[in-house]
Amino acid sequence: xxxxxxxxxxxxxxxxxxxxxxxxxxxxxxxxxxxxxxxxxxxxxxxxxxxxxxxxxxxxxxxxxxxxxxxxxxxxxxxxxxxxxxxxxxxxxxxxxxxxxxxxxxxxxxx
Amino acid sequence: xxxxxxxxxxxxxxxxxxxxxxxxxxxxxxxxxxxxxxxxxxxxxxxxxxxxxxxxxxxxxxxxxxxxxxxxxxxxxxxxxxxxxxxxxxxxxxxxxxxxxxxxxxxxxxxx
Numbered sequence: 773x774x775x776x777x778x779x780x781x782x783x784x785x786x787x788x789x790x791x792x793x794x795x796x797x798x799x800x801x802x803x804x805x806x807x808x809x810x811x812x813x814x815x816x817x818x819x820x821x822x823x824x825x826x827x828x829x830x831x832x833x834x835x836x837x838x839x840x841x842x843x844x845x846x847x848x849x850x851x852x853x854x855x856x857x858x859x860x861x862x863x864x865x866x867x868x869x870x871x872x873x874x875x876x877x878x879x880x881x882x883x
Numbered sequence: 884x885x886x887x888x889x890x891x892x893x894x895x896x897x898x899x900x901x902x903x904x905x906x907x908x909x910x911x912x913x914x915x916x917x918x919x920x921x922x923x924x925x926x927x928x929x930x931x932x933x934x935x936x937x938x939x940x941x942x943x944x945x946x947x948x949x950x951x952x953x954x955x956x957x958x959x960x961x962x963x964x965x966x967x968x969x970x971x972x973x974x975x976x977x978x979x980x981x982x983x984x985x986x987x988x989x990x991x992x993x994x995x
Contacts, residue, residue: 776925803982814887814974814986815926822982860925864982869916870939871984873925 774798778861778874785882790848792877794861797842801863804837805871806846809858818846818859848879856881885910887987888957889975895993896965904960904990908977915958916984917943917950920972932958962992970994 776796784790796804802823807815821828821835821844828835834847848855858876865872888907896902908915914933918926928942932952943950947965952958962969972991976984 805983807986812988814889814988817983817985820982862925869914869931869978869984870928870942871918871926873927875923875925 774863774865774872776861776863776872776874778859778877780875781878781880783880783882784851786851786853788851790846790851790855790879790881792846792848792859792861792879794844794846794874795842796844796861796863796872798863798865798872799842800866802866803864804835804844805862805864806833806835806844807860807862807873809860809876811857815860851879851881853881853883855879887975887977887985889973889987889990891990892988893991893993895995897995898966899964902962902965902969902992904962904973904975904992905957906960906975906977906987907957908975909979909985912977912979912985914978915952916976916978917958917960918974918976918986920974920989922971926974929960965992965994967994 805820806818832849836845860876861874862871917929920926930943930950931939947963949961972989974989976986
C-alpha cells in the first residue's frame, strides 16, 4: 500500500528554524498536507500544497515539494515554544478524502 | 464553536460491551470521515459518509464495526463486543469542498 515516512523526533532552540521532512510513495497524490496535533487535541490543518506547486509560504510556514523525489518539507521560521507538538504529513492520493498519514514528528522547542 | 464536535472525549468499556462514538460535522459540511489512531501511529482511514449514505468503508473492519450519518443528528461510529485491540483514539473529520479535512478532538476509547 501507499506509505508516508517521517522522522519521529526533532529538537530545536527557540528562535531557530525547524525543518520537518516527509517522503511519500503515491505518485498520484493531488494534495499534500501538514497537520499539527497538540497533546490531547485533534489534528489542526496547518497548510497544504497542490501537487503542481513546488513551494507555498504562509506567514512563518514554508512548504517545499519535490515531486520527482516525492519529498515534502515544512519549515517553521522563528520557532516558538507554542510550536511544540506532533506534526503529521499526509497525502491525499488521487482522491481527496482518504488521507495517508505518516506517524508524526514530535517537535520539541527548547527555551 | 463551529468546529467538528465529538463526544464523549473519553469512553471506557469492558470487553464485550458496545461503544458508541458521536460526531457532529462543522456547520455547512456534509461529508464525514472516521479515522483511528493507534498509539504512536498515524491516523488510519476507516469510513467516509454523507447524509444517509456510506460512500467508502474500505478501511473499516468487516465485523463489529458500523457507521451511520442519519438525515438528522450526528454521525455515529458503533463498535459491538469491544476487544482490547479496539483501544485507540477515534477521530472524526468533516469537509465542505475545500482541500483538507477538519478534525475533531477525538474520542479516546479504553477497553478494560
